[in-house]
Amino acid sequence: MNMQKNQIIDLEITDLSYEAMGVAHYNGMTVFVTNALPGEVVSAKILKVKKNFAFAKIEKIKKESPDRVKIKLNQWVQTGLASLAHIKYEKQLVFKRNQVVNLLKKAHLDDIEVGQTLASPEQKGYRNKAQVPVREVKGKLEIGFFRRHSHDLVPLTNFFTTDPEIDRVLVAVRDVLRRNQVPAYDEIHNKGEVRYLDVRRSKATGEIMVILVCLHNDFVQLPRVAAEISQIPGVTSIILNHNPKKTNVILGQKDYVVYGDDHITDQIGNLKFRISPKSFFQINSLQTPRLYNLAIEKADLKPSDVVVDAYSGIGTIGLSVAKHVKAVRGMEVIADAVRDANANAKLNNISNAKYVTGKAEEIMPHWAKEGLKTDVVFVDPPRKGLTPEFIDATVKTGPKKVVYISCNPATMIRDLQLFKEQGYQFDRIDPVDMFPQTPHVEAVTILTKN
Numbered sequence: 001m002n003m004q005k006n007q008i009i010d011l012e013i014t015d016l017s018y019e020a021m022g023v024a025h026y027n028g029m030t031v032f033v034t035n036a037l038p039g040e041v042v043s044a045k046i047l048k049v050k051k052n053f054a055f056a057k058i059e060k061i062k063k064e065s066p067d068r069v070k071i072k073l074n075q076w077v078q079t080g081l082a083s084l085a086h087i088k089y090e091k092q093l094v095f096k097r098n099q100v101v102n103l104l105k106k107a108h109l110d111d112i113e114v115g116q117t118l119a120s121p122e123q124k125g126y127r128n129k130a131q132v133p134v135r136e137v138k139g140k141l142e143i144g145f146f147r148r149h150s151h152d153l154v155p156l157t158n159f160f161t162t163d164p165e166i167d168r169v170l171v172a173v174r175d176v177l178r179r180n181q182v183p184a185y186d187e188i189h190n191k192g193e194v195r196y197l198d199v200r201r202s203k204a205t206g207e208i209m210v211i212l213v214c215l216h217n218d219f220v221q222l223p224r225v226a227a228e229i230s231q232i233p234g235v236t237s238i239i240l241n242h243n244p245k246k247t248n249v250i251l252g253q254k255d256y257v258v259y260g261d262d263h264i265t266d267q268i269g270n271l272k273f274r275i276s277p278k279s280f281f282q283i284n285s286l287q288t289p290r291l292y293n294l295a296i297e298k299a300d301l302k303p304s305d306v307v308v309d310a311y312s313g314i315g316t317i318g319l320s321v322a323k324h325v326k327a328v329r330g331m332e333v334i335a336d337a338v339r340d341a342n343a344n345a346k347l348n349n350i351s352n353a354k355y356v357t358g359k360a361e362e363i364m365p366h367w368a369k370e371g372l373k374t375d376v377v378f379v380d381p382p383r384k385g386l387t388p389e390f391i392d393a394t395v396k397t398g399p400k401k402v403v404y405i406s407c408n409p410a411t412m413i414r415d416l417q418l419f420k421e422q423g424y425q426f427d428r429i430d431p432v433d434m435f436p437q438t439p440h441v442e443a444v445t446i447l448t449k450n
């Protein structure tokens with residue numbers, strides 16, 4: 001009999017998918033069961049049937065995995081905010097290592113060694129930034145998170161993976177908005193006012209930035225709202241980000257400072273970093289120096305080295321090594337982040353590092369054409385990875401080593417193979433857990449010239 005929607009069947013879960021869904025096999029079909037764990041037997045309701053696979057949800061767990069954790073709020077898993085929170089932390093680390101092992105197998109690179117996943121010092125409350133939607137639910141302005149694959153807001157006040165100090169500020173700002181009757185954004189009609197709250201906090205300095213992402217660049221309650229938010233302990237900066245478009249993209253183009261500074265300052269190791277609203281900054285403050293140290297150790301830098309910090313953000317990697325090498329050059333596509341990177345060089349009395357704005361795949365060919373010779377290139381691209389143009393140009397600059405930091409091992413392994421075709425080799429990948437309770441995997445490796 002063909003599988004039917006709403007049918008209830010017993011399934012034995014044998015594996016976990018990349019998105020951490022339980023995987024079962026039934027009459028030649030693969031069934032993905034939300035929140036089910038390997039080793040479990042569940043009674044599941046079929047939600048969607050495709051040609052060779054189906055999606056289901058648990059009705060009842062008949063045999064429970066010893067790796068299951070009872071979590072306080074089911075919403076954390078439901079919203080995808082922390083979709084691994086129901087799995088013991090040690091097993092989350094194994095799950096992440098397995099992702100890399102499986103991807104290597106698929107690429108016929110079974111001989112590459114994969115290290116144990118480097119555990120995060122904090123497993124909850126580790127995020128230094130939260131970006132949460134604001135919507136009206138049952139006539140009330142709420143903050144929360146969207147239920148998976150939807151835009152239904154699940155109201156929340158404890159975001160679990162976020163610094164509890166940020167949760168405190170989010171709730172306090174929500175209360176200011178409610179008190180002043182500021183309307184929440186209505187995405188169906190593109191009406192209302194506040195779309196998202198974006199809050200960043202530095203663990204090192206305690207400085208907090210609150211960004212109100214709004215449909216308009218001004219609204220009648222703004223002066224009062226800004227005055228009240230400025231009274232929340234720790235808030236040093238309030239920004240209005242103007243996003244007038246009907247879009248899923250969170251931030252609009254323009255930022256207006258409505259109180260305090262246009263940045264906050266954070267610290268990694270001995271260095272200070274200014275961070276503007278649009279600049280990328282690693283979100284796990286305690287794990288970041290460990291990730292960087294791993295990458296920097298692999299590079300084994302020399303005082304005569306010319307180093308490139310590609311996809312640099314605010315220059316955190318390049319500036320961390322600048323005092324030990326001859327020169328650092330970096331590039332990054334977000335102009336505000338590049339402004340931060342050059343300001344950060346000054347702030348830390350570094351005179352041998354220079355950052356420019358542009359796409360890495362355009363800047364690197366330009367530098368190669370100019371005759372730049374490099375010794376070590378650090379790359380830390382977004383999820384889509386590098387481009388062949390960037391890789392070709394990097395090879396032309398002749399680095400002995402390329403250190404690759406990745407938030408998506410699938411594109412990383414694709415790119416490593418392109419370097420391999422050009423005479424570079426790699427023999428080990430180290431997963432690092434930057435995002436406990438979520439399926440995201442960070443990984444580091446080094447390519448050396450044969």
Ligand SMILES: C[S@@+](CC[C@H](N)C(=O)[O-])C[C@H]1O[C@@H](n2cnc3c(N)ncnc32)[C@H](O)[C@@H]1O
Pocket residue numbers: 279280281282310311312313314315316317331332333334337358359360361380381382407
């Ligand atoms: C994963 S972040 C790494 C930033 C930095 N290395 C760090 O550790 O904080 C990737 C960075 O690449 C930038 N980016 C995205 N696409 C880019 C491109 N085509 N060229 C240059 N930078 C890009 C993003 O703005 C972001 O700052």
